[in-house]
Amino acid sequence: MSTPSSQARIAVIGTGGTIAGAGSADPGSAAYRSAVVSVAGLLAAVPGLARLAELQAEQLFQIDSADFTDAHLLQLARRVAELCARDDVDGVVVTHGTDTMEETAYLLHLTVPTAKPIVLTGAMRPGTALAADGPANLLHAVAVAAHPTSGGRGVLVVMNEEVHSARDVAKGHTQRLDAFASPHGPLGLVVEGAPRWYRAVARPHTARTEFDLAAIGALPLVGVVAGHGNARREPCEAWAAAGARAIVLAGVGGGTVPADLQPVLRDLRRRGVHVVRASRTGAGPVIRNASFDDDACGSVAADDQNPPRARLLAALALTRADDAQAMQRIFLRY
Ligand code: ASP
Secondary structure, three states, rough: EEEEEOOOOOEEEEOOOHHHHHEEOOOOOOOOHHHHHOHHHHHHOOHHHHOEEEEEEEEOOOOOOOHHHHHEEEEEEEEHHHHHOOOOOOEEEOOOOOOHHHHHHHHHHHHOOOOOEEEOOOOOOOOOOOOHHHHHHHHHHHHHHHOOOOOOOOEEEEEEEEEEEEOOOOOOOOOOOOEEEEEOOOOOOOOOOOOOOOOOOOOHHHHHHOOHHHHHOOOOOEEEEOOOOOOHHHHHHHHHHHHEEEEEEEEEEEOEEEEEHHHHHHHHHHHHOOOEEOOOOOOEEOOOOOOOOOOHHEEEOOOOOHHHHHHHHHHHHHOOOOOHHHHHHHHHHH
């Protein structure tokens, strides 16, 4: 395996989150404020970083990741794309809150047209906590971004010594350091300060997608409706009234639609609102026409995309065409 290049020039974009948080020293405490330490401060606190790469830091946002809007997502994607297009940048690291990291990573994975490494990282504990995880995560993120084997793999999430694909990864625990997991496992591990790869993502990403950042003014509004027992029509109606172009049903099991909601979804389709059936389980495909007649309704099965990512993929699909068949093709392709 090749060694990291000391020449790699890595741009580090700070956006906030717990990695930039400060407060209690108790590792299990929520008594801290996120998004207070600058990205330059984060880099300065990690010994050995300067030996890994030539770094340039910029603070794009300083927010909790729960506050990310679609406008923040597009602004970040455009900035990452600009940096990746430069000859003096070999890779980009984004520091980010963990709560919505999987959404940001996925949007970048589908829209930034580059083969250069883009790596997101964050922390489950603020820098003031005993055994804070941010410094090691940042060190590993830079090591992965600077490594000559990391290009062309799509957007990566480096947390807790694992390297995940933005297509699959999700935060699955509120507190633990191993909060991030992918249904099919990570792409690789960080071993002795370098990425060691075990698998590659099969679906198109970055430079090989059909989504064109330059042509996207704003993302179409897509709402997510939680699936649960005693489901009611009101959340679906509220999204339609708000002007949503599509709703993603975070359905129970394999995307099963309760009998009472079935006519509601058909009605939404007749009114031009797209319906995407996803699953709240966190893994496994939603299969077209299984337990619901997607052909008759004109709805879309989300394959294995979780509801937050299905929201983004539906919005991107709508930037291409207002067409359920085209959207279904996109869900099976990406
Ligand atoms: N609330 C924080 C955020 O997502 C949590 C974290 O970063 O771990 O910004």
